[in-house]
């Protein structure tokens with residue numbers, strides 16, 4: 001179980017979310033990547049984890065319209081494409097951060 005971030009900032013013009021973690025790490029996650037990684041049942045098969053969302057259907061000018069804390073374990077994002085059912089746990093955000101820090105494959 002990860003501790004909650006100490007701060008989350010949305011940089012709308014850069015379409016980027018900046019997340020400060022209690023261990024000092026700062027993750028910068030692009031909106032399109034976040035939206036494409038939406039873990040909700042409509043975007044991802046609950047059993048296989050296979051993506052159901054066509055990433056090319058995500059508007060390139062996607063912006064965040066809202067953030068809602070869900071208890072102390074997750075945050076829910078609402079996007080300008082009308083989607084707002086994605087619940088990102090801290091674990092999910094950390095994992096996306098790990099992936100964004102990892103050197104590109106190939």
Ligand SMILES: [Zn+2]
Pocket residue numbers: 038039040041042043044083085086
């Ligand atoms: Zn979704």
